[in-house]
Amino acid sequence: MTDRSDIGGAVDWSFAADVGAKLSRPGPATTDYTRDQVIAQLHDSARTAELPVREVTHLNEGAEVPDARVIDRPQWVRAATRSMRVMTGAAEAAGKGPVGALTAKVTGAQTGAVLAFISSGILGQYDPFGPDQGELLLVYPNVIAVERQLRVKPADFRLWVCLHEVTHRVQFRANPWLAEHMSSSLAVLTDDGGEQAGDVIGRLAEYVRAQRGGTPVDANSAGVLGLLRAVQTEPQRRALDRLLVLGTLLEGHAEHVMDAVGPAVVPTVATIRRRFDERRQRKQPPLQRIIRTLLGFDAKLNQYTRGKVFVDEVVARVGMERFNAIWTDAETLPLPSEIEEPQRWIDRVL
Template identity: 70%
Template sequence: MRVRLVSTEPRGGPTVGGAVDWQFAADIGGRLARPAPPATDYTRNQAIDELAAASTAAEPPVRDVTRLSTDGPVPDARIVDRPEWIRAATESMRVMTGGSGDADSASGAKAGAGLKGFVTGRVTGAQTGAVLAFVSSGILGQYDPFGVPGGVLLLVYPNVIAVERQLRVKPADFRLWVCLHEVTHRVQFTANPWLADYMSGALGVLTREGEEDFAGAIGRLGTLVRDRRNGVDGPSSGPNSAGILGVMRAIQSEPQRKALDQLLVLGTLLEGHADHVMDAVGPAVVPSVATIRRRFEERRNRKQSPVQRVLRALLGIDAKMSQYTRGKAFVDQVVGRVGMDRFNAIWTSQDTLPLPEEIDDPQQWIDRVL
């Protein structure tokens, strides 16, 4: 069954973003963020300068390998620390979820929300800030198509310094290697502007309250528990049924499940494509790429403490790691069979994106699209 976007137009009713005090989320996240690794001013300034230069230098080889063309000069990346990334992430999330840019409105002080809305906004803001604080110590870079007009590439220099020390790799090579991946995301979105609208439409379905109320969602969750107890597969069965994704799918409406599938498949494609390009470009411009890749994969697969495993599951980090692996295997196989020029048919429209079942069987996508 083709998974299509039900509607890209905003629907009436409140959004998830309207229930969050985003300013408070940014403030709390900044306070809770772990301190950056110790470094001299020279090391910090060198990392900032090299990352800025690498984000520009990575663009031509990425364009050459992807065969995707973008117009205009290469935009500058923003080199940020952890609190700055948290602030940028909250702004992006606010835009994605339909939250207000007015701090008073976001906290529920307007539109008759009163004290209850204010408290709700602060509570959800604190929760959001705490999650972003946890994530902020691990993210190396991110292309954000939503936070500012035209999108922006963010590179978190304290985390780059921390990981290159942990891996014991050449800093200049590692910084360029990181930029190859993140710049690929920038090229993906700038060469295919429709991708941002497609993501925004799916996110709108997920975050906007539908006709069914919260009681309906709880009822579906109860049905899931009862069916699982009786050995019956419900709507959350399938490749995305494990862990938190399974619970999410169980309590979502059918349009929301379809939108979630869209985002999961698109994320898998984007991450896998970026990893493929990073490896394809790497040997030509990053001399120690083989060592970096091996040690980075070992770091991805290392054992975590029980607390870390729970947090990673709740935040979907392990699902993100699966996206890299499955997505790269898909892109590797398709490009290996038909070449990059024919692979690029995938960016034509939402109808040429892979279906969920095609990610693990690339020949199905080749047969359907090419």
């Protein structure tokens, strides 16, 4: 198997961070008072959200409540590149030799440009590969931009955002094995296994023929994701499925917790949820829609919906305490087919 440091070494991460930070768009215009106020309130909201999230999830009870890190867009880009470098096991140095270094610079520039685009849409993120065994990041310019766009009560919206992101922090801190599970799946996903280009091209041609022949496809085999799967080996496809299912579970669980906790601690939660969902479903300009598809944003939204339905149904049938068997180890995570049919997971695991 390819060493993960070889994978990460193909990118000059420091250059990616510099490029991404420079290309990231400035946040919305705001006064120093408003900026300081939202930063302070996001810190407070992250702490306030922890207890109700623990009470609903029955996870991480009694553990220390770490501080969140409230940052701007360039700082998020730098945090993301650091996390990606750690996740891929890369050393700080770029590729070996002048050709390798040049390739790493080019790939770094491309990575930085993508992260710059993403940086304007991230409200918050729990980074399990960050310092001190993970850190919660909250991007305050984006929070300001969205709460203005939605015309919602700022204090309520900030706490609502923190409920989602704090749930991710609780998930990973209560179950430290999740980070290694993600990392090991990524290692398989990025392993070329010494494959010949002809093998990859053959699988791609087979995929194209199937699409032209009108072969039925599911959500995981359509569009860009289908193209990715078409050029993968079978172990890589299984690794991708593991990552997709884990992402669907984590996002769905966080959405479930937001709705379970929200009414008790966020007075205007119904308005926020309605307007936020409307924003998610709003049509984008053609170019932006293409970019969002290529970067997997639409697949991410699908994860929220499918994952929440799964968690809602399982918790309704067996309760949160028994649902938490899902966090035991990799074998108790749902299979791809079980996401769509929660009773199959209940029958297999419980």
